[in-house]
Amino acid sequence: MSSLQSLFLIMTLGLIVSPDCHSAERHPNVLFIAVDDMNDWVGCLGGYSAEVHTPNIDKLAARGMLFNNAHCPAPVCNPSRTAILTGLRPSTTGIYDNGAWWRPALPEVVSLPECFQRGGYLVAGGGKVFHHTPGFNPPEQWNEYFLQVFDDHWHRPGSLETLPVKGIHWPAGFPLNQLPNVKNGKRPPANPKEFDWGAMSKSDREMGDGQMVDWAKRFLKQSHDQPFFLATGIFRPHLPWYAPKKYFDLYPLDEVELPRVPDDDLDDIPEAGCKMAEYRGDEWEYLKANNHWKKAVQAYLASISFADAMVGELLTALEKSPHADHTIIILWSDHG
Numbered sequence: 028m029s030s031l032q033s034l035f036l037i038m039t040l041g042l043i044v045s046p047d048c049h050s051a052e053r054h055p056n057v058l059f060i061a062v063d064d065m066n067d068w069v070g071c072l073g074g075y076s077a078e079v080h081t082p083n084i085d086k087l088a089a090r091g092m093l094f095n096n097a098h099c100p101a102p103v104c105n106p107s108r109t110a111i112l113t114g115l116r117p118s119t120t121g122i123y124d125n126g127a128w129w130r131p132a133l134p135e136v137v138s139l140p141e142c143f144q145r146g147g148y149l150v151a152g153g154g155k156v157f158h159h160t161p162g163f164n165p166p167e168q169w170n171e172y173f174l175q176v177f178d179d180h181w182h183r184p185g186s187l188e189t190l191p192v193k194g195i196h197w198p199a200g201f202p203l204n205q206l207p208n209v210k211n212g213k214r215p216p217a218n219p220k221e222f223d224w225g226a227m228s229k230s231d232r233e234m235g236d237g238q239m240v241d242w243a244k245r246f247l248k249q250s251h252d253q254p255f256f257l258a259t260g261i262f263r264p265h266l267p268w269y270a271p272k273k274y275f276d277l278y279p280l281d282e283v284e285l286p287r288v289p290d291d292d293l294d295d296i297p298e299a300g301c302k303m304a305e306y307r308g309d310e311w312e313y314l315k316a317n318n319h320w321k322k323a324v325q326a327y328l329a330s331i332s333f334a335d336a337m338v339g340e341l342l343t344a345l346e347k348s349p350h351a352d353h354t355i356i357i358l359w360s361d362h363g
């Protein structure tokens with residue numbers, strides 16, 4: 028289980044050396060890329076038993092520093108992200124799940140974007156940086172924010188400000204995986220609204236992540252009076268595993284390998300962890316009973332490769348920008 032919960036980081040730094048460039052005296056910019064729910068199934072970490080297509084992340088790892096023994100602070104979004112963005116472990120904050128709003132619990136804490144803001148940085152964010160439910164991303168800590176655009180029923184303008192709202196949007200043909208329980212809203216799964224996967228007939232830039240990346244590319248094209256901290260939160264490979272069809276085509280179903288699940292996998296896990304595994308374990312049984320395990324793995328792989336393509340778009344935009352030689356790049360995932 029530990030490999031599924033790993034968090035990895037890649038850092039690179041380019042420093043200005045040109046003597047005629049005034050920005051040599053400035054603090055470096057930071058491009059901070061979060062990828063949601065991505066485990067070690069990337070080429071540079073070798074966590075998947077077969078080939079996985081992550082050329083952009085692998086290229087970044089090759090030119091930077093890869094932290095291949097990093098561990099996530101918690102196996103779900105909110106506590107992991109709160110820990111990363113405040114520097115405090117869940118055992119210090121008391122935030123262990125997705126329901127606890129971090130700001131009222133930590134009124135004195137200075138978050139990472141606030142820290143940069145106080146240090147004279149221009150602080151911009153887009154997509155899912157803090158957890159994506161309402162109130163979890165205090166707007167005053169950003170100079171500019173591009174709200175997350177969802178590809179599923181969350182998708183609506185300004186969704187982070189207004190959730191929960193009326194007018195649920197379902198992708199055409201929902202559920203794309205055609206699983207009966209998902210169609211009928213029954214358990215398992217615990218959350219049938221997002222327990223879906225399939226190829227979308229959309230271009231990269233029509234996807235929610237693609238729209239966020241387009242915004243970030245526009246930000247990178249501009250020159251800025253201050254050094255910047257640009258946080259970009261890519262939502263895939265978080266469920267639902269929707270991605271353009273070309274990413275599914277990378278992984279023909281008959282070539283998809285299932286992960287090894289040892290019988291004693293939970294023997295070294297504390298009781299609380301076993302309860303968590305038990306709580307969602309029925310979803311895996313449901314997949315197997317409906318002949319969907321391989322299809323789910325295929326969709327997760329496709330979503331990883333789509334996220335990798337989004338990382339590539341950001342890196343290319345940075346390379347072409349006036350900031351290319353004076354920006355630290357950090358890539359991380361909150362958990363697998």
Ligand SMILES: [Ca+2]
Nearest residue numbers: 063064104361
């Ligand atoms: Ca997550």
